[in-house]
Amino acid sequence: RIAENLGRRALYVGITAVLAVPVWFATRGHFDGVAPSPNTASLDVIPAAVPVTPAGPGSAAAAPAEVAAAPVTKPTATPYVASLAPVPRAAPAAAANLDMQFSGDSWVDIAGPDGGSVEKALIKAGETRSFTPGQVARVTLGNASAVQVQQNGAIVDLTPYQRANVARFQVSSEGSVVPVSH
Template identity: 70%
Template sequence: MIDDQTVNALDAAAGCGARLRQAREAAGLTLEEVGQQLRMPMQVVKSLEDEQWERLGAPVFVRGQLRSYARLLKVDLGDALEQARIGAVVPPQLVSHTHTPRTRRIAESLGRKALYVGITAALVVPTYFTTRGFFDAGSPAPSTASLDVIPAAVPVAGGPASADTAPAPAAAPAGAVPATPNAPYVASLTAVPRPAAAAAPAPAGALNLQFTGDSWVDITAPDGSSVEKALIKSGETRSFSPGQVGRMVLGNASAVEVQQAGTIVDLSPYQRANVARFTVSSDGSVAPVSH
C-alpha cells in the first residue's frame, strides 16, 4: 500500500506536464474543456502536458501558458517550472568599451581613416584621368548666348539697314532666350511643376498590426490554414486585407497595437495573461473567440 509520504514524493518528482495532467484528470476535465476555458487550441494544451516545448514557440510564451494552466487548476508548479528545460529568457549582453587600451583605439581610428582614404583614391583618380583626357582633346566650346544681353536686330539682306525700316523683332515666348547670330537656341531653365503622384489608398477594413515589443503570433486564415506563426521582433508591422485572417493569437499583447480601418482596437476584452485571442470577420472587424 502506498502511503501519503510516497505520493508526495512522486508528485515532487513529476514534471510540469505530468502535474497538470494529473490535476486535470482529478478535476474531471477533458483537453477540449481546458482549451475552451483557457482559450487555447487543444493541441497547445496537449503539448503542455507532453512537455513538447519546441512546438509552442518562444520560452517566454511557453512559461506564460504553463502559469495560466496552473492557475486554472490551482496547481503550484513550484520548482518544477524552474527545473523545466524550456529555455531561459536571456537578456542581451552589453559589451563595455570603456576599458579599451588607448593604443588599440588609436590603431582602430587610423585603420578606418586609411580605409576611407583608399576608397576615395580608388574612385577619384580614375575619374580625374578620364575627364582630363576628354578636356585635353581640344573640342571647341559651344557658342551660347548670354541670358542678360538682348542682341541687336539683324539687318535684312538686299535692303538698307536703318532703325526706321528694320522690322521689329517678334515677341519671344515666356522663358525663352532671344536668338543671336551663330548662337544655338537655349531653352528656358525654369522648372515646370509636376503634379505629385497620389498615394495608393489602403483597402477598406484593412487590419494593421504595429509591434512595439517582441511578440509571438499565431495567425490563421478563415479556412484554418496558417497565415503566420512566428516570433515577430519589435518595430515590425503587419497588414492584412479583409477576408485574409480568420483568427489571431497575440503573445505579449500589451506590446501590439491593432488598427482596423484606421481605428485602434481595444484588446482588453480579448486579453488574458497578456495573451489576446480573437476572430476577424470578413469585413475586418474583431470579435471574441466563440466557445
C-alpha cells in the first residue's frame, strides 16, 4: 500500500511539473522584476534584419582592443503579441475623375447609378465633360474613336469596350472603367 501511495505522488509531481514548468518559463520575467513590454507589428511587413555580433575568434572584423573595451551584453528580447486591432493603413487614393475630350462630334448616353439619364446628347468637337465617381454608372459613346476618355489623368483604352465605333462601359463606384455586365 505504501508503494501504491508513492506511485500516485510521483504521478502527481510529474503532472504538476508538466503544467508548472511552461508557466514558469512564460512568466519568469515577472518573477525577476523585469516586465518587458510587448511589441506589436503588422504581419504584412517583414521586420528589418537584426544585427548579429560575431561570436568566434577570427570572425570579428574589429580590432582586439575595441572588442575588449566593449562589454558583451545580451540583447533583451521582447515578444510580439498578436492582436485583432486594425493596423493603420495608408489613406486610399483620391477617387478617380472620369474626363472625356471630344475631337469630333459624338453622341453620348450617360446613366447614373439610379438608372436615370445624366446626359443624352450630341456633343460637338472640342467640348469636354468631367464626372466624379458615383455620378456615372453606364456610358455609351457613339463615334468612340473621336472621344478620349481619361481616368484620373490616365488615358483609358476603349478598344475592349468598342464594337462598330460604339463604346459601352460601366464606371465602378470608385471610378474605374469596367466592361458592361448584362
